[in-house]
Amino acid sequence: MRPHSGIRVTTLVLAGLAMTVVAWLVLRWLSSGGSPVPEPGWIGAAAMVFLGGGLLLAGWQVRKVRDGRPDPAITPLRAARTLVLGQAGALTGAVLVGWYAANALVLLPDGDVDSQRSRIWLFVLHAVVALLLATAGMVVQAWCRLRPRDDEDDEDAGAAPR
Template sequence: MRADRLAVIAVVVGAASWAVLRLVERSGGLVPALPWTAPVALVLLAVAVVVAGRPVRRWTRGDRSRPLDPLRAARVLVLARASAYAGAALIGFYAAQALLVLPDLVVEARRERFWMAGVAVLASGALLAAGWVVERWCALPPDDPSDDDPPDDDPSTTPHP
């Protein structure tokens, strides 16, 4: 996963969210309030991603005392990638929420929304970081090229007359 791709996702989602939220607000609609549970849930999800990735990390670092199901490792990789992409998209969405209320920070309710959106951006960043790190944990170490070459005295490599 490349950082520039995640940045593009955050910027595109942020711009689209800001445009839609601005349109809703200008047409007289109310933008829904940000619940305090959103950042908490995002942080808990980030912790769950890291916990799910720990066995894969141990195995790829050489601790093979416990077997690792390849399907589980693949699922952890998919979870990590999805978490990074979702974190990037949510950073854009919550940043748009913060930018929307930025001109009206003198109003107490708008200031509270700004701070809640800021906390949600940080929590989304934690989810993105957890996904990024766990995806790196899922990478297999490079193969040793000397292991692929059979020894010279191996009878299976000797040509038969």
């Protein structure tokens, strides 16, 4: 049986693209009715930076234990939870990239107006921070991956092909 490889980059790209298309359609529909595009808040960017940093810290602790340094605070359950949080952070970051990109795309036709141009750059900045969150999630997933043991390699080499 092949072990689960985790969240793939293609999954993140598809989730981000799907969110971009759906959000762009909804935002265009709402803006055609006179509703403004929502304002991006700095709290959202700060929260994504905080979450990414926390993910990297937790993943680093699991990585140290995986590489042989004993730490009684890192249990197998905590390592599994860190892995799941890393995967959730990666998916959340990918979807948020799509959301912020869709907002920027809706504002793009008015990019020659200074006030709209500054909003577009703010959405682009938020999309970059969301991309960093997704990247942190993927790094944590890689750090939580167990390396194959030598005895498992020997068993695989001696097994008959299927």
